[in-house]
Amino acid sequence: MKATGQKLLRFDRKLGARFVAGADEAGRGSLAGPLVVAGVLLDYACLKEHRVRPLTYLNDSKQCTEEVRERLFRGVLECAEKVCVRVIPAGDIDRNGLHRSNLAGLRAMLHALTPPAEACLVDGFRLGPTAPEHTAVVDGDEKSAAIAAASIVAKVTRDRLMRRLDALYPAYGFAQHVGYIVPSHTRVVRERGPSPVHRLSFNALAYATEQG
DSSP states (O other), X not given: OOOOHHHHHHHHHTTOOSEEEEEXXXXXXXXXXXXXXXXXXXXXXXXOGGGGGGGTTOOOGGGSOHHHHHHHHHHHHHHOSEEEEEEXXXXXXXXXXXXXXXXXXXHHHHHHHTTTOSEEEEESOOOOTTSOSOEEETTGGGTOHHHHHHHHHHHHHHHHHHHHHHHHSGGGOXXXXXXXXXXXXXXXXXXXXXXXXXXXXXXXXHXXXXXX
């Protein structure tokens, strides 16, 4: 496992700001369950070498095993100045649209961290004029420590929520696929219909396509 954390921390330090905020989401492509957006504020005046050891292996959450994500989640909580999370349920996504829900959530994260954030970074998306001043970083969760930390928080939070939903709706296998489209998930939805936490706006499109 590569010690990628220092590279990501250097990216943020080069901005010359003391307080750097990053925002990212998890669950954007999921058929069931919430979209989770997270924001992390790092204070680079306090993050000396010994203070960032818990972030040694910080990386995009998709590049980490579940065990490493859980360890990094604890490390982010230990190192961050502030962490914010918003859970956007399936019903809100159906009413407002996935992209609009995502942008609103990311904007809310930056507003919650500004001030004291002096530099705000978001993975990939420009958030519009109502957001605090920010920079959209393509593949930001592989470049910026603040964005990667937010990706870890969003992913771990969402996976934990999906395991709780698995206990409520055990037939759907949420603990295994955390709501994403896999053959076993598709089969159960076709047999039983969607659960109350499925995204019906996505469901109709996905299954119409699969059924031809």
